[in-house]
Amino acid sequence: MLGSLDISQLLGDGDDASGLPSTGYSEEEGFTWVDTLRSVDCDSSDRKALCVEDRTATMVTAQVLTSQDTCVLKLRLSGNGHQLAFGIVDENPSGFSRLAIGDERLQSSIGAMCSPISGTIVYEGRTAGEAPAVKNGDIVEIRTSEGGRVEFLKGSSKFHSIKVGGKCKFRLAVTLFKQGQQVEILRGSGGGGSLPAGAAGALQVVGAGLPAVNGSYTATGTYNGKPMYKKEDGAILYWKNMWKLNDSDNTGGWWYERDDTSATGAWETAAGLGWVDPAPVVKAASGSPAEEDASIISPKSAAAVSTSVPVTAAAAPALPVEARRTNRWGDGLDAAASGHRDFFPKGWTPAKTVREAVEAFRVYSPEEIDFVLKKGCAMALDLKDVDMHMDDDCAAVIYAYTQEKPEPPSLYTKLNDAMRTSGGLAEKRLLLYLDYIHSLSEALSLLPAYSGECYRGLNLRLHPKTYEVGKTITWQQFTSTTKNQFVALNFLGRSGSKLHGSFFVLKVKSGKDIRDISAIPAEEEVLIKENSHWKVTSKAQSLDEKQKLCQKLAHYDLTEMDVYSLQQL
Structure with a gap:
């Protein structure tokens, strides 16, 4: 799909939801951005938005999504050396223009606040987990799938996912802070899809944390037939190198994730660099599953997986913006x-x-x-x-x-x-x-x-x-x-x-x-x-x-x- 930046929607100096355009999402029409502060300038193709001054400015989509919509918004971001943010906000985001995604005053707002050195997930004024650094030219995605699943990705790696309520309506959003920052809409793949038959092993999970807004995650897995550990730490799960990219030794591997934040508690499986939700049975990643892998096919038995691999803490989010060079927090x-x-x-x-x-x-x-x-x-x-x-x-x-x-x-x-x-x-x-x-x-x-x-x-x-x-x-x-x-x-x-x-x-x-x-x-x-x-x-x-x-x-x-x-x- 191709999103658009319709310059006719630059509304003026208001900063609330009064008169905010509202239209349902359709894959044919793509997205239209709304910027009430006139803080961005659009290129001739209406696909790039350039921040023209130093100020917090959040753009939202005129399209309102529901838990039944399936779409992919793929963006190329250029932070110009500073932080920027992307994520979702409520359907009626009062005060959105001058508030950053994740601000506690911006209702039902969650997103990734990223700088060239680090990032963090922010949810209504609280830090909810980690996000990757975003440098000039990096590509990120927001994916929504039927059932209310919203995922955040950098490249092909998912670093955060949430479920929205069944009747929830929301908009996609981007926050720019500094003059010269730019966001470009790229063509997305469209739809969540399903695991292809006979999918072969190109699985990747890197050291990271999966935060839950209201609940906890449980995960277990194996790599090359050997049981891998699980670790629950409050609302954040940490893991290290469960899978390797382009694993081709024909030994099966498994990854289970339990999301207790949702009413259904669906199981997910990472496979083919994609995600299937729900996944009642886990398919082999490559070749035939090893005996150890087969023993944990049932979600009920996942909790018994060995914890033999030492737990290595995920890197905590370093400063999600310009790094401090002197210790402000230890001064004196x-x-x-x-x-x-x-x-x-x-x-x-x-x-x-x-x-x-x-x-x-x-x-x-x-x-x-x-x-x-x-x-x-x-x-x-x-x-x-x-x-x-x-x-x-x-x-x-x-x-x-x-x-x-x-x-x-x-x-x-x-x-x-x-x-x-x-x-x-x-x-x-x-x-x-x-x-x-x-x-x-x-x-x-x-x-x-x-x-x-x-x-x-x-x-x-x-x-x-x-x-x-x-x-x-x-x-x-x-x-x-x-x-x-x-x-x-x-x-x-x-x-x-x-x-x-x-x-x-x-x-x-x-x-x-x-x-x-x-x-x-x-x-x-x-x-x-x-x-x-x-x-x-x-x-x-x-x-x-x-x-x-x-x-x-x-x-x-x-x-x-x-x-x-x-x-x-």
Whole structure:
């Protein structure tokens, strides 16, 4: 099938579902994209869309799909060095234009948020699993099949699948973020098809995770007649090299997957690089099945398969956007202070504009500061649309704090180093930064308080006295935390599946959720204001304690990682 980008559907500056075109899907007509922000430009064939400015812009299909529709949308993506996303949204996606796929405010929205280095599955504001990196020119697919199965693929490898409800209606969607990003619709194969008779072995399953939105996956398998392991880890299943591409030794192999998220609990089989659902009987991948393979043909017996192969943890999603080069999540952990620090001299009053306050760090060119101020204006407008009111300068100050410079140092590293260091040049620099500290603190005060669990991490083990249980400590600088354990994981030490360093589980009382004003929203950052006080409530003593505190990381070897719990006072 060939999708289309009908330029007549570029509606203007609205950002909700009011007046959104709605038509049923038919293979003959392909797809028509809707972009209410006029943020893309189309080529003469109406098959390519080019993002023309830096802003979050989600395009959706005018075609509304149901659980009975079968289609393939094949896209060639060019992220221009940054993240982009593709997936599905609700039939009536109110506010969709300025919200990214997977945003918690975008109803029934799930997709793959991918950058050139890594990716993650995002579902209504939560990380739901892993996705591959997407580089310029990579081809991805969204496949739907009768019965409500939606699959995400890169090349020929499936990396995520979900089932939508029987009466659910949804649209396909793409989110672009940066000027120069491009999406091109390619011809899809159409239909889910079925396993051809006598299909020969070209099976491939690579190390990955299969997340379930509400439930769990169970899987078992064999390779070359030898039983392979299964591993369930909460809602994510991990495996490693179950099948090899172009396996031609005529030894049978099997792969079972149980999806308990659906009412039917259908079994699936990977075969011929395709998927059959349901598959009441599993067909041999190549040649005749070996005896060990034949013994697990019945789904009921699958649970008894040997777990003889060592479990190797799948790589956790690294930063799903521009990589941090400095450890924002461990910044200052090794410099816990014992008391409050007064930053402003008696009688001090702010005297600098926001531009001047940012200029003081000498990390931005005049053009870059123009960009920061422009982003502040756009973000303040976006916040207003969801009943959050913040002026342009306040949004720009927060945005500047979250930016990562291509070459260090970034603004936040210079700021926080000065805020927690006494004497010498740090004191002199601190005087230059006071206007920015004041502006950032005031801007954060405009946001509602966030309370909940957040995380920090550092790739070294700290002296036991630094965070002794019962001790009260102060982080004098602004403190970056994340709601996503995988984000903090990026700066722990790692040797294969073994993690080492220090991991902090924080009970936050008065944080500020700045994701909507962040240069890297997928980090799910909660920023803590200066001079935050904490009580060390525990240090995990056993592996079981560590796994309970770090449930998302429980499939790793945590024996060489210290895990602390802190309560904000």
